[in-house]
Amino acid sequence: MARPIKPRNVSFDPNATYFKPRAIPLSELEEVILKADELEAIGLCDLKDLNQKDAAKRMGVSQSTLGRILVLARKKIAKAHVFGKSIILETKNKN
Numbered sequence: 001m002a003r004p005i006k007p008r009n010v011s012f013d014p015n016a017t018y019f020k021p022r023a024i025p026l027s028e029l030e031e032v033i034l035k036a037d038e039l040e041a042i043g044l045c046d047l048k049d050l051n052q053k054d055a056a057k058r059m060g061v062s063q064s065t066l067g068r069i070l071v072l073a074r075k076k077i078a079k080a081h082v083f084g085k086s087i088i089l090e091t092k093n094k095n
Helices: 036-047 052-059 063-083
Strands: 031-034 086-089
Touching (some): 031 063, 036 063, 052 063, 063 086
């Protein structure tokens, strides 16, 4: 049995929660869900330029866990861009 997921500190709550490619009807789009912790990790590391050690400390997780979160988040974003999928941003209230 897997261990339960440790709660993560998420301070960012996005204003927009849905992004989609232009000129493709919603009914034809597949969706990718970016979890609140994945969005937080991307924001801390890629936008605020924190190193993984400092970002992990802010989120209350280990550096290796943060690294795994980043890999998943970046793959989801790349998949949405490359294959023209929409991105749903999960808000921190849903954690």
